[in-house]
Amino acid sequence: MLAGVSLPPAPFQTIFGAAQPLDWLCLAPHPDDAEIGAGGTLIRLARQGRAVGILELSRGERGTQGTPEARVAECVQAAAIMGLVWRGQLGLPDGELRDTLPGAHALAAALRAVRPRVLVVPHHHDRHPDHFGTYQLAKRAVHLAQLRKADLSGEPHRVARVLLYQGNSDIRPTLLVDVAAVQDTWAQAVLAHESQFGGESVSETVTPEIVERRRARLTYWGTLARARYAEAFEAEDPLLVDPLAL
Template sequence: MTPEAFRTVYGTVQPLDWLCLAPHPDDAEIGAGGTLIRLSREGRAVGVLELSRGERGTQGTPQEREAECVAAARIMGLAWRGQLGLPDGSLADTPEGAAALAKVLRAVRPRVLVVPHHLDRHPDHFGTYHLAKRALHLAALRKAEVSGEPHRVSRVLLYQGNADIRANLLVDVGAVLPEWEAAIRAHVSQFSGAYISETVTPEIVERRKGRLTYWGTLVRVRYAEAFETEEPLLVDPAGL
């Protein structure tokens, strides 16, 4: 598969309110799943784009992981889920990868883009961040050699993966916690079944839930998902 040949694995290509970039299958669910589910419940068009198929992962095959992505998409109520097909383990800021991602941004035209934090210890995660930066620039340039009409994303949010972040935006996800957990568990090859002992599954979910509890404590809710924005947020004081 060439980098230009992004494809749909669930739903239909359409303008999205929010698009989450996932270096590998399951990253979106773990890092931003609660928020994506809540938005979907509220009638927003939400999508996820996997940049790689996770083909170098220890557990599961690319085919199994794609089927799990479809199952999770149904649980989350996604409008669209796509696959870019870049090489797992080599996600980085390259002209070819950025052009491929810019093509997707022009096709689904998200208002908000959610990407992994650049401080993440996983090379593919911080590689995705830097790749997204270049793609955002290309997608907005009228003279860029990218198919589709130019598109400028209104807001970029960074989600927490494997590193601490200085969160300045928290989302209450308490009402959708069962669906969030179910979406993670849909990735059976990674968190249960023949590959990993069943006893590991609660540990993975509970560790992630601990983060949600911590962030929720700061804003007096039970569970909250954390994001970081690199640009100031304009707030209507009447809503405070």
């Protein structure tokens, strides 16, 4: 984690913890997306003392179930369960997440504020427009955040690594993370979003069967990794691997 960095005024709302330089930051189009797609990995990192955070781009205000206020409270509860050091919301409009210059400026300013080393974003193959829109928006924001002459507050920041996480569609991962040891905590964090997963089923994602359904994917990826459960990610750039660790 970076130390001694002077943080500019926040271009977001902090709902949990304190804005600070982060080791890992997960971008979520809506509340609960980060928990579902990358929650186990984030929990593992937090348990190892890494500074881990989540930034929701929207408040999920157009979702069929739950209110923005209820969903904020659920995000706070899930953050505590996961051991996050920070959780924030950018406040972009739900249902309209796409690559726009104002949105990219807002996100780039947020990246400069919390200065993540690793950024985790939804995969561009996701069927949900807000999810692949978040990917496209993140690509521009990552570029803007490192430009010294960009019209942004804060010091330039270069994200060292971008990883893509699985949402609602299949992916071809280049990285699998063993999350078997944190399954109980992961399930608690997901189910903290009671407004989405405690009522009737309205979609394949908004359903009380969410843990069972997502765990089936974790089991599949775990089989390939020779682990009980694994989360899948894709790295767009080649990963440097120590051959002695293989």
